[in-house]
Amino acid sequence: MDRRYALAGLLTIVAVGGVATVAVGSATPLQFGGEDPAFEETSLHTFEPIDTRCAKERTAPDATVSRPVPAGRRVHLNQTIAVDAHDTTLSASLDRFGPGRYVLDVARDPGAASANCDLSVRYNVTLNVSTPEEFTLVVTHDDRLVGTYFSDADASGGSASASAGGSAGGSSAASDRET
Structure with a gap:
C-alpha cells in the first residue's frame, strides 16, 4: 500500500x-521582460533625477550603455550635474539638429534653499534611437556642452563612444557649475 x-x-x-x-x-x-518594443522615431524614453548630494560625496563615475533593440538602439546615460540648492528641479529635452544627430539638454530650475556644500544631482536618461547604425548625441547642461556620444557603424555590434569637453570643461560637478 x-x-x-x-x-x-x-x-x-x-x-x-x-x-x-x-x-x-x-x-x-x-x-519576463526580455525584449523591448520597437519604436519608430528617436525619443527621450525616461529621465529620472536620483538624488542630490555634496559633490565630494559622489563616488560613482558617469556611465553610458548602448544596446540594440528591435528597429533601433537603446542608450542609457547615468551622469551628474551641479546644482545650487537641494530643491533644484531638473528637466530634459531631446531635439534633432540633423540626420542622425541629436542634442539632449538637461536644464536646471534653481531652488530657493541654499546649501553648505557644492551640490550635484545624479540622473538617469534612456533614449530610443531609431537610426542605430550611425548617430551622434550631444549632451548639454543648460545649453553648455558636457559630452558627445556616437555610434560607429563599422564597429562590431554598433558600439557607442564618448568624449567629454567643450565650454563646460567636462561633466564634473566643479567644472559644470555656472559662475
Whole structure:
C-alpha cells in the first residue's frame, strides 16, 4: 500500500513538473521582460533625477550603455550635474539638429534653499534611437556642452563612444557649475 502512495506522489511530481516546463517554455520574452518594443522615431524614453548630494560625496563615475533593440538602439546615460540648492528641479529635452544627430539638454530650475556644500544631482536618461547604425548625441547642461556620444557603424555590434569637453570643461560637478 505504501508503494502505491509513493508511486502516485512520484507521478504527481512528474506531471506538475511537465506542465511547469511547458508553461515556462511557451512563455513569450515580454512576459519576463526580455525584449523591448520597437519604436519608430528617436525619443527621450525616461529621465529620472536620483538624488542630490555634496559633490565630494559622489563616488560613482558617469556611465553610458548602448544596446540594440528591435528597429533601433537603446542608450542609457547615468551622469551628474551641479546644482545650487537641494530643491533644484531638473528637466530634459531631446531635439534633432540633423540626420542622425541629436542634442539632449538637461536644464536646471534653481531652488530657493541654499546649501553648505557644492551640490550635484545624479540622473538617469534612456533614449530610443531609431537610426542605430550611425548617430551622434550631444549632451548639454543648460545649453553648455558636457559630452558627445556616437555610434560607429563599422564597429562590431554598433558600439557607442564618448568624449567629454567643450565650454563646460567636462561633466564634473566643479567644472559644470555656472559662475
